Amino acid sequence: MATSTPNAQAGTGSSGPPPESGDDGRAGRRRSALLHRLDVKGVPYAFVAPFFIVFAAFSFYPLIYTSWISLHRVELSTLDFMEWVALDNYIALWSDERFWNALGNTVTIGVISTVPQLLMALGLAHLLNYRMRASLFFRVASLVPYATSVGAAALVFTMLFERDFGMINWALGTVGIDPVNWEADKWPAQIAISTIVIWRWTGYNALLYLAAMQAIPADRYEAAAIDGASRWKQFTQVTVPGIRSTIVFTIVLSTIGATQLFGEPLIFGQGPNGVTGGADNQYQTLGLLLYEEGWKNYQMGRSATVAWAMFLLLVLAFLAQRLIKRLRARTS
């Protein structure tokens, strides 16, 4: 397939427009016709091939191979040596308290970070959709967090959430609230980590919503206005249904992101506590557990098992979404 491109190039390049210039006789014409056919039939595959090759080699194959590894005992120091253990890793994972803890944390942080994030993004998009001055500034400004890497964002927020001299505790102090131990306590830590996620992705999602809002035909609003719908009613009955597919899209993206959460809790946990997600694993996510099993405890098989558990969680999340959608469709 790949070789057809240069061939076709040489063929049509040397013999000129094939049908008219029949100097080199019938055979030549047939050859260039063949090359033309090859060009038309084969080249499209060559054009799309790089994507599929990269995906197959570095995403699909590893994904499948993960399940094979999860049935083995493999250590980081001796990667070539795989010992068949059947379902032992899964049994161990099932009875491992840290797994259930990490699963719970992934779900709770996922909810705390995704729900407010998408609701705020919806509000922000609505505001950005007004006709106004400096609209470009507001759009770029809301995208600034998206340009900040997990590393930088988590470092700053770690300092803002610092117990003794952090700005957030100081601000709480000015209104008479006692300092919160953001890192050590479970819920404060999860809220702080979610804040980092929310900060980084709200503006990005808002722009996705804004784009969808601008594609809603104006006459729907006019019709609603004629029916006497208030601004709020227009928002809930025209805007939100009008961008439904984008909302679903962002929910899917955020759900995937939430199951994979890694960098924020790692850096928030500064130093030795990073991978364990705090001294009591109070904010260890599945992503952190996967890394801890593989690269701290050197158990690659266990690590692969956690990866499969994450995949399963994702599948369950989507099934749940579909179920909810179906139930809602039935009730309404």
Place this chain on the structure above:
Amino acid sequence: MTTQSLRVRTDAPAARPPEEAPPARGRRPLFRQRAGRQHHAGPLAYTLLAIAAIVSIFPLYWTMVAASTDNTRVSQSPPPFLPGPNLFSNLARAWDEAAMGKAMANSLIVAGVIALSTVLFATLAGFAFAKLRFRGRNFLLMLVIATMMVPPQLGVVPLFMMMSELGWQQQLPAVIFPTLVSAVGVFFMRQYLSEALPDELVEAGRVDGAHSLRIFWSIVLPIARPPMAVLFMITFVHAWNDFFWPFVVLDMTNPTVPVALTQLSAGYIRDQSLIMAGALLGTLPLLAMFIVFGRQIVSGIMQGAVKG
């Protein structure tokens, strides 16, 4: 989306006569078609937007403040709100002591190569999906979209084993190769080209005897230049900020920026203003890009968003 909104705009004049717009709006016919919903922002909207902008920018501003003071000042309550005098000395120290210099060079290579190759391959594939006819096209396109749902983190263990077999551990190719082209990029280019590239142009090229690569080079590329630029920047941002896989496969001897930043958090460096200087340094290139090309990046993200 550009073409889409262009089309909407050309529709607008036709729709104007029957619609009786209030005179105040008559000055800006461009927005006439939005009269039904495009209210002017009131003081409340401006206030809320200003708050949102402050919340978005403040953490970065404060990174700069912290990076410009010293360790003792940062560790006091109330925290500093205004920049101190040490910004450049702290940045210089972060460059040397925290290995940020090497990390920035590495990230530049990684993000640059990934962005270039993504743009090239995504444009080729996007062109094929948009304008070339071949068997299985729709199925393959569905496959591309489906792959967006597969988080790369899941295959990290085999990928790591693969890289150690190839001898690429701690090497930049280990980070570059898995992301040479992205499904999002392919889909983005496909959406743009199917709207912006007229079928007649491709047909005309064919009639003139041009082969596909020639058509790609002299017809598609000139038209696709704006979205290619946008895709380049968005891919660059993602590659620069990509964290999990580089963190797994690289180490501190040869880090990218996000990997080097974790070192800052790991407690080996006690100087908080130095940590913040490192964080600032790692963000500056992208911030500069956003300040210069903010408009293009915003429109690019919004274009990519609208999908049927």
